[in-house]
Amino acid sequence: KVRHLGTAGHICVVTNLNQRALALLQSVRQPVVVVAIAGLYRTGKSYLLNRLAGKDRGGFSLGATVQSHTKGIWMWCLPHPRRAGHTLVLLDTEGLGDVEKGDAKNDVWIFTLAVLLSGTLVYNSLGTIDQRALEQLHYVTELTEHIKVKVAGEGGRQKGEDSAEFVHFFPAFVWAVRDFTLQLELDGREITEDEYLENALKRRQGQPEKLDLPKKYLRQYFPSRKCFVFDRPAPRCDLARLDELPEAALSPDFLEPAQRFCSHIHQHAGTKTLPGGHVVTGTLLGNLAVTYVIAIRSGAVPCMESAVLALAQIENSAAVGEAVAVYEEQLEWRAALPTESVQELLEVHAQCEREALRAFMARAFKDDEQQYQQQLKDKLDSKRAELCHRNEEASSDRCKAVLMELSQELEERVREGSYSVPGGYQRFLADQREMVEKYQRVPWKGIMAAEVLQQFLKSKETVAQAVLQTDQSLTDRQREIEAERARAEAAEREAQRSQAMQAKTEQLLQDQTRSHQEHVQQLTAKMEQDRKQLLAELSGWVLSSRGSRHLERRACPVETRTDGTGGPCLQEAARALRSLGIDTIPVLHLTPGPRHSPRH
Numbered sequence: 001k002v003r004h005l006g007t008a009g010h011i012c013v014v015t016n017l018n019q020r021a022l023a024l025l026q027s028v029r030q031p032v033v034v035v036a037i038a039g040l041y042r043t044g045k046s047y048l049l050n051r052l053a054g055k056d057r058g059g060f061s062l063g064a065t066v067q068s069h070t071k072g073i074w075m076w077c078l079p080h081p082r083r084a085g086h087t088l089v090l091l092d093t094e095g096l097g098d099v100e101k102g103d104a105k106n107d108v109w110i111f112t113l114a115v116l117l118s119g120t121l122v123y124n125s126l127g128t129i130d131q132r133a134l135e136q137l138h139y140v141t142e143l144t145e146h147i148k149v150k151v152a153g154e155g156g157r158q159k160g161e162d163s164a165e166f167v168h169f170f171p172a173f174v175w176a177v178r179d180f181t182l183q184l185e186l187d188g189r190e191i192t193e194d195e196y197l198e199n200a201l202k203r204r205q206g207q208p209e210k211l212d213l214p215k216k217y218l219r220q221y222f223p224s225r226k227c228f229v230f231d232r233p234a235p236r237c238d239l240a241r242l243d244e245l246p247e248a249a250l251s252p253d254f255l256e257p258a259q260r261f262c263s264h265i266h267q268h269a270g271t272k273t274l275p276g277g278h279v280v281t282g283t284l285l286g287n288l289a290v291t292y293v294i295a296i297r298s299g300a301v302p303c304m305e306s307a308v309l310a311l312a313q314i315e316n317s318a319a320v321g322e323a324v325a326v327y328e329e330q331l332e333w334r335a336a337l338p339t340e341s342v343q344e345l346l347e348v349h350a351q352c353e354r355e356a357l358r359a360f361m362a363r364a365f366k367d368d369e370q371q372y373q374q375q376l377k378d379k380l381d382s383k384r385a386e387l388c389h390r391n392e393e394a395s396s397d398r399c400k401a402v403l404m405e406l407s408q409e410l411e412e413r414v415r416e417g418s419y420s421v422p423g424g425y426q427r428f429l430a431d432q433r434e435m436v437e438k439y440q441r442v443p444w445k446g447i448m449a450a451e452v453l454q455q456f457l458k459s460k461e462t463v464a465q466a467v468l469q470t471d472q473s474l475t476d477r478q479r480e481i482e483a484e485r486a487r488a489e490a491a492e493r494e495a496q497r498s499q500a501m502q503a504k505t506e507q508l509l510q511d512q513t514r515s516h517q518e519h520v521q522q523l524t525a526k527m528e529q530d531r532k533q534l535l536a537e538l539s540g541w542v543l544s545s546r547g548s549r550h551l552e553r554r555a556c557p558v559e560t561r562t563d564g565t566g567g568p569c570l571q572e573a574a575r576a577l578r579s580l581g582i583d584t585i586p587v588l589h590l591t592p593g594p595r596h597s598p599r600h
């Protein structure tokens with residue numbers, strides 16, 4: 001079920017996830033804009049998606065016969081033509097309603113997966129948006145049976161309660177009407193394509209409720225709607241070889257809307273996000289597909305909340321791994337061991353930890369108990385201990401090498417007996433002092449300089465004692481005084497060493513406090529960002545992909561509430577807003593009803 005066309009990775013889902021295609025998707029670390037196309041079989045879906053990819057030939061395979069062609073869901077990843085650093089993921093789905101298809105359940109899952117995986121869903125149909133076209137969209141009314149938003153809690157959730165939240169999760173909806181040959185005119189007035197769609201979705205007076213259901217659910221679940229109508233692309237005789245025709249041979253009445261359609265999708269199809277606003281990368285989308293397919297295969301109803309939680313665990317583990325890798329990379333770049341002081345080393349560690357934490361915060365989500373952040377903290381703490389140890393070793397090695405070289409001459413003289421003469425002890429002391437001074441002038445010895453010197457001099461104490469004892473020019477009393485002085489000097493050096501050790505312990509403690517503050521600070525910043533995102537979601541306003549200055553209306557949790565009750569969705573929104581200290585917030589009112597309540 002896999003073919004490779006250039007860089008396109010194809011994936012057949014529902015029962016099977018093609019492993020190569022999945023690996024390809026999971027290797028995409030960029031945020032993804034996911035556009036899926038669904039609709040009846042043999043309606044030109046693959047052809048339209050190829051245009052969206054900028055390919056008039058190649059790409060998704062078309063079929064020219066009456067037999068349905070695309071099977072399963074096929075994926076194509078390509079660099080986003082307008083948004084740098086983003087990947088456009090196109091999902092071409094198997095045509096719905098094929099009479100030859102054995103299992104009708106397959107269609108429902110295809111449609112459900114297209115809804116769950118995409119950020120923009122293009123519904124494709126032929127002719128006009130009439131009652132028949134709407135009835136063919138019965139998959140929308142069945143979504144409540146096939147998607148669960150929340151894991152059933154105590155006492156379970158009402159079906160309506162659950163589906164009222166679909167608006168928060170569902171993709172933007174674009175209806176592509178193909179082979180449309182009518183005039184866009186209503187009651188003698190020219191109308192836009194969007195008005196055409198909205199008019200078709202209006203409830204007709206006296207219409208039985210059952211007939212209104214697809215319209216009702218479309219209005220309810222997909223508050224962001226757009227419509228494009230396309231004329232037939234070429235004369236009937238050329239349709240079978242459409243992908244071989246040059247652009248100039250295509251009808252301008254097809255090319256013009258096709259151009260607007262592509263522009264709209266490229267410009268407005270937003271980056272796919274998870275509930276809570278977390279941006280979906282190719283890796284995440286791959287994991288999401290796996291989670292949903294496993295649920296479907298096991299006969300369960302895919303649940304968005306548990307999928308997001310399962311995803312968060314995978315992603316947060318990966319975020320810990322990535323953060324540690326960032327730490328190591330930064331360390332490689334910043335640290336030259338041994339450092340001159342513990343302070344200097346801890347500053348380097350602090351910078352690396354900050355970058356690592358940033359990488360973690362950018363990737364992790366729903367780490368509500370900070371379980372993964374704690375994991376990262378533990379790892380970085382042991383990295384710090386390891387770093388301190390490596391720094392000490394590097395310093396020790398260097399100091400020992402320096403001392404070895406500087407003490408060569410002195411040791412040679414001891415061996416030759418140069419100090420076994422009257423006054424030899426004073427000369428020995430002078431030479432040793434000179435050697436210590438030279439040692440102290442050598443740069444970049446690191447934090448073990450004093451310790452290693454102390455050990456070195458201690459190891460030479462017996463030699464010094466021997467020289468002292470053999471110096472005939474000294475009286476016994478003088479020898480005793482000299483020995484006492486040597487002991488005092490050694491004690492002094494020992495005191496200095498333990499003072500340095502104590503200072504180091506204190507610095508490490510201070511660094512722990514700093515590290516804790518850094519974690520708290522970055523966590524607070526992330527929580528504030530999440531809070532703003534939640535606010536944006538709840539208020540039904542989301543930042544458009546064009547940047548923060550452009551706001552775009554997208555979702556409204558109270559859209560269908562015209563009876564004044566507000567519904568569970570509105571109540572939940574209001575509760576959340578109150579907890580954020582906000583009394584009221586305007587929301588977009590899409591379908592004013594005769595008895596609607598003030599929308600605040």
Ligand SMILES: Nc1nc2c(ncn2[C@@H]2O[C@H](COP(=O)(O)OP(=O)(O)OP(=O)(O)O)[C@@H](O)[C@H]2O)c(=O)[nH]1
Pocket residue numbers: 040041042043044045046047048061062063064065067068069070071093094095096178179230231232233239240241242243
């Ligand atoms: N009449 C008409 N034919 C089209 C249009 N676009 C493409 N075709 C032709 O219709 C045939 C089917 O096109 P596909 O793009 O494979 O249709 P599909 O919806 O992907 O089909 P399935 O994968 O079987 O569901 C091909 O011969 C296309 O050249 C269109 O806008 N109008």
Ligand SMILES: [Mg+2]
Pocket residue numbers: 045046047061062069070092093095
């Ligand atoms: Mg197709």
